Amino acid sequence: MKKIISMLLISAFTVLGLVGCAEVSSDKETVNTPTTEISVAETSGVNDEIETSDIKDTVDESSDKKMLVIYFSATGTTKGIAEKIASVTGADLYEIKPKEPYTDEDLNYNDDGSRATKEQNNKDVRPEYEDIELDIENDYSTIFLGYPIWWGEEPRIIDTFVESYNFDGKTIIPFCTSGSSSIEKSSSNISEKNGTGNWLSGNRFSGSATDDEIKNWLTGLKLLAKD
Numbered sequence: 001m002k003k004i005i006s007m008l009l010i011s012a013f014t015v016l017g018l019v020g021c022a023e024v025s026s027d028k029e030t031v032n033t034p035t036t037e038i039s040v041a042e043t044s045g046v047n048d049e050i051e052t053s054d055i056k057d058t059v060d061e062s063s064d065k066k067m068l069v070i071y072f073s074a075t076g077t078t079k080g081i082a083e084k085i086a087s088v089t090g091a092d093l094y095e096i097k098p099k100e101p102y103t104d105e106d107l108n109y110n111d112d113g114s115r116a117t118k119e120q121n122n123k124d125v126r127p128e129y130e131d132i133e134l135d136i137e138n139d140y141s142t143i144f145l146g147y148p149i150w151w152g153e154e155p156r157i158i159d160t161f162v163e164s165y166n167f168d169g170k171t172i173i174p175f176c177t178s179g180s181s182s183i184e185k186s187s188s189n190i191s192e193k194n195g196t197g198n199w200l201s202g203n204r205f206s207g208s209a210t211d212d213e214i215k216n217w218l219t220g221l222k223l224l225a226k227d
């Protein structure tokens with residue numbers, strides 16, 4: 001089975017690497033050397049084994065509406081989407097800041113030895129972040145959690161975050177940005193790692209997502225009224 005998954009990943013690498021690269025480049029995201037193929041681990045095809053039955057599609061209408069948008073963004077793309085979500089929902093906005101910020105070198109996915117690649121290859125790494133000056137567990141009922149996709153998954157610093165909180169009674173809505181990879185593998189990973197609360201399946205945005213795209217998504221979640 002491992003061999004089959006490896007083969008699927010390698011094919012996805014080859015095919016989607018180019019797509020991811022084109023989109024990264026057209027979005028003017030700060031990603032290294034667009035002339036080299038990005039090794040994108042697209043998740044479709046290997047997702048069949050992931051248990052997603054606990055993930056729902058809409059917000060429980062009975063939840064009250066105090067909202068937080070909290071995100072990690074290494075090069076600003078997820079930050080842009082987080083700002084838009086906060087602006088259309090009126091939610092509070094907060095950035096998860098790594099204690100050791102990521103340099104361009106750290107983010108070089110063409111380098112097997114770069115910090116980000118090494119972290120993604122080790123599922124046990126938990127990068128630290130600066131203290132979060134919010135009382136997330138007591139003050140919010142709906143939490144949007146944003147991050148970039150790294151090697152098909154959530155950055156390990158997001159694992160640090162989700163393992164630090166009890167989200168009982170809350171709705172958590174993941175969102176991500178990426179060159180092309182979908183959100184499913186990461187949202188499944190982090191809902192499992194957290195193990196509390198009501199996790200929605202989440203949404204992937206490109207860096208160029210418009211306010212209307214974001215509004216339509218929120219309307220579908222019953223978080224915004226239809227015009």
Ligand SMILES: Cc1cc2nc3c(=O)[nH]c(=O)nc-3n(C[C@H](O)[C@H](O)[C@H](O)COP(=O)(O)O)c2cc1C
Pocket residue numbers: 020024029031039040041042072073074075076077078079107108109116117147148149150151152153177178179180181207
């Ligand atoms: C280390 C690293 C790995 C990445 N892996 C993927 C990937 O597997 N799939 C993908 O579509 N994009 C991948 N990307 C591209 C980012 O997901 C994309 O540029 C994202 O929008 C960056 O968000 P940020 O600016 O908020 O950090 C990767 C980028 C980096 C730096």
